[in-house]
Amino acid sequence: MAQSDTVTRILDTAEVLFAERGFAETSLRNITSKARVNLAAVNYHFGSKKALIQAVFARYLDPFSQRFHTALDELEARYAGGVIPLEVLLETMASTVLAVPAERNSLKVFMRLLGLAYSQAQGHLRRYIQQQYGDVFTRFTELVRQATPHLPDAERFWRLHFMLGTVIFTLSGLDALRDIAAKDYNEQVTVKDLVRRLRPVVVAAMHAPLPLLQEEGHYANAHAS
Amino acid sequence: MAQSDTVTRILDTAEVLFAERGFAETSLRNITSKARVNLAAVNYHFGSKKALIQAVFARYLDPFSQRFHTALDELEARYAGGVIPLEVLLETMASTVLAVPAERNSLKVFMRLLGLAYSQAQGHLRRYIQQQYGDVFTRFTELVRQATPHLPDAERFWRLHFMLGTVIFTLSGLDALRDIAAKDYNEQVTVKDLVRRLRPVVVAAMHAPLPLLQEEGHYANAHAS
DNA sequence: CCTCCAGGAAAACAAGTGTTTAAAACATGA
């Protein structure tokens, strides 16, 4: 209750400001004034701006990774000992992501934050996320490995990141893209629609034939950087 | 020459600092001190920080869009009147991107900047890029449309952005990913390698079967945001 | 010679930043 309504007001305000403007571009005075809370409250309750940023992420990622873990538990039980098909794994991940708004209210904010975590400098964030939630991701990729034994490890690694890029890029830039799409194809897309569109694309990408190796001289004027 | 060696020193320094730290996180004092140039020089030569950012982009995008235009000209001549196959279009785009380092020296910086342009708030940048270089992109997508007549317009739109996400996300986060990949699969990837890996994935993604429409209730707990 | 003026250098400017301090208000259990 009153047990620091301030804390949640700060978090609620911070997450949407961060999502729409980035971390460096959002000042504490920005947050606190919009949340109608004293400026010092952030440092009092969280210690620093960095800690506030991490708290914003934790509020999304804690329940998410927990849900994901139990979802994977169920899968492993269902396919006891056997291999879980790739489609099922992807489907599970998708539905876990889509379940986020059940407790927090904006999937859009969640995806945007993830996008920022990658693109923004903020080295401390990537480190924090990695060491805090890295194990779920590791567990997931291990299951993907078993589901795609034909893929060389390196190839699978890259393809997973390709798909991560697709999802995060699309869903985190959703607003801008949605505007264009609505204007050109007058169609009002929801996140759920997008996930529906993503499914066959991701599956096809993971099943794509292996790249031909080293067609030398294929690209004129190509220099490594 | 002395005809403002200062200008290029500023641009050279700014582009790498921007690429590795972002725009807001890079101060003019940061740039000018590293470039061993007076602080006021930026405002003298460019007018403002925003203008400097745009100048950094222009130095990459001007030659790029020019090259891309002539490459498309050649393609249209070669396939006079006919449809240019999707693979050829993608190949052309890839080699145009890979040709960037021929004049500017870092493909990595280029991709990182593109990534920032999307993810960073910086509304002015997206607008600038859109109205300055939007026509090449429009032309390219029109050719893609002709090459993929079976795809509904909206579906093609989204798939193109999916792939844009893949490429920009991967290539702009290249350094971090490369470190992980090198550690786990001791393999030293170059940008060229990545493009080679990307090719079949992108092609497969574009040719993926259309999504099933509306399997209602497929995702439990799913709420739109 | 002097003028002119693009360019460089140092300093100041006003505004905004995260963080800290110290006092006040509040709540709660003894």
Next chain:
DNA sequence: TCATGTTTTAAACACTTGTTTTCCTGGAGG
């Protein structure tokens, strides 16, 4: 009710930010 510990508040602090201003330099052209 009083003392205790927790929150809230306003003010200040110590910087950093982008931008301007002012002065100084060094040639080119008349």
